[in-house]
Amino acid sequence: MTNATSMINILVYNQYTNQMETHVRTLSQPMPYVTGNTLSVGEFRGKSNSDLIWTGNRVMESWNITRSAWGRPIYVGYAFRRIGEGGHSNQSQHYAGTAFDVAQNMGPSDRNRLRDLAASLGVWTYVEPAYLTPTWVHFDRRYGQPACSAGYPMLMQALRGVYVCTLQDALATAGIPGVGIDGVFGPATRRGVVRFQQENGLAADGIVGCQTWTRLTAMTNGILRR
Numbered sequence: 219m220t221n222a223t224s225m226i227n228i229l230v231y232n233q234y235t236n237q238m239e240t241h242v243r244t245l246s247q248p249m250p251y252v253t254g255n256t257l258s259v260g261e262f263r264g265k266s267n268s269d270l271i272w273t274g275n276r277v278m279e280s281w282n283i284t285r286s287a288w289g290r291p292i293y294v295g296y297a298f299r300r301i302g303e304g305g306h307s308n309q310s311q312h313y314a315g316t317a318f319d320v321a322q323n324m325g326p327s328d329r330n331r332l333r334d335l336a337a338s339l340g341v342w343t344y345v346e347p348a349y350l351t352p353t354w355v356h357f358d359r360r361y362g363q364p365a366c367s368a369g370y371p372m373l374m375q376a377l378r379g380v381y382v383c384t385l386q387d388a389l390a391t392a393g394i395p396g397v398g399i400d401g402v403f404g405p406a407t408r409r410g411v412v413r414f415q416q417e418n419g420l421a422a423d424g425i426v427g428c429q430t431w432t433r434l435t436a437m438t439n440g441i442l443r444r
């Protein structure tokens with residue numbers, strides 16, 4: 219368990235420079251790229267026990283715009299979760315560090331106003347409708363075209379970003395050795411993908427498309443709490 223003074227490593231995909239950045243902060247400090255101390259590392263991490271988390275700078279920009287337009291604090295139940303910790307669908311954006319679940323403490327009318335505001339701002343890829351999440355508000359900012367009809371984008375060597383972090387985390391959780399989490403799809407990550415594909419009867423091309431994502435996320439979602 220981490221406590222309030224624990225150092226958390228935050229991998230941030232900077233979409234403008236196409237670089238992965240590492241920021242080291244305590245749970246009570248603001249998230250990188252957040253303005254006005256409106257979102258702490260602890261709020262973003264929520265109930266996750268991980269001392270390594272990830273997100274993107276444009277996700278934080280969407281937060282800044284939403285928080286500023288709302289004009290007062292937004293309660294954050296959590297945002298980030300590792301895939302092994304589970305609790306969401308197999309290709310959930312929470313495992314990519316790009317989704318928020320907020321406003322659990324608001325009444326229905328305020329919650330609906332915040333949901334409508336988030337949708338109207340145009341800075342989120344998806345705002346979940348009230349009939350799916352009536353007691354909280356979910357919004358997320360995705361990168362790239364989904365490899366399946368929904369979910370994570372196709373990945374291959376030389377790409378970088380939050381979904382590479384999710385991939386590397388899932389490979390390690392699936393027991394594939396030698397894959398570190400740094401958000402960079404290099405040769406070691408490719409070897410891990412090929413090994414996973416070979417072990418699971420998939421085309422061993424080192425490219426993470428719909429079939430590989432589907433098998434990998436189904437195998438690893440929630441596995442660490444079973």
Ligand SMILES: [Zn+2]
Pocket residue numbers: 312317318319356357
């Ligand atoms: Zn959610």
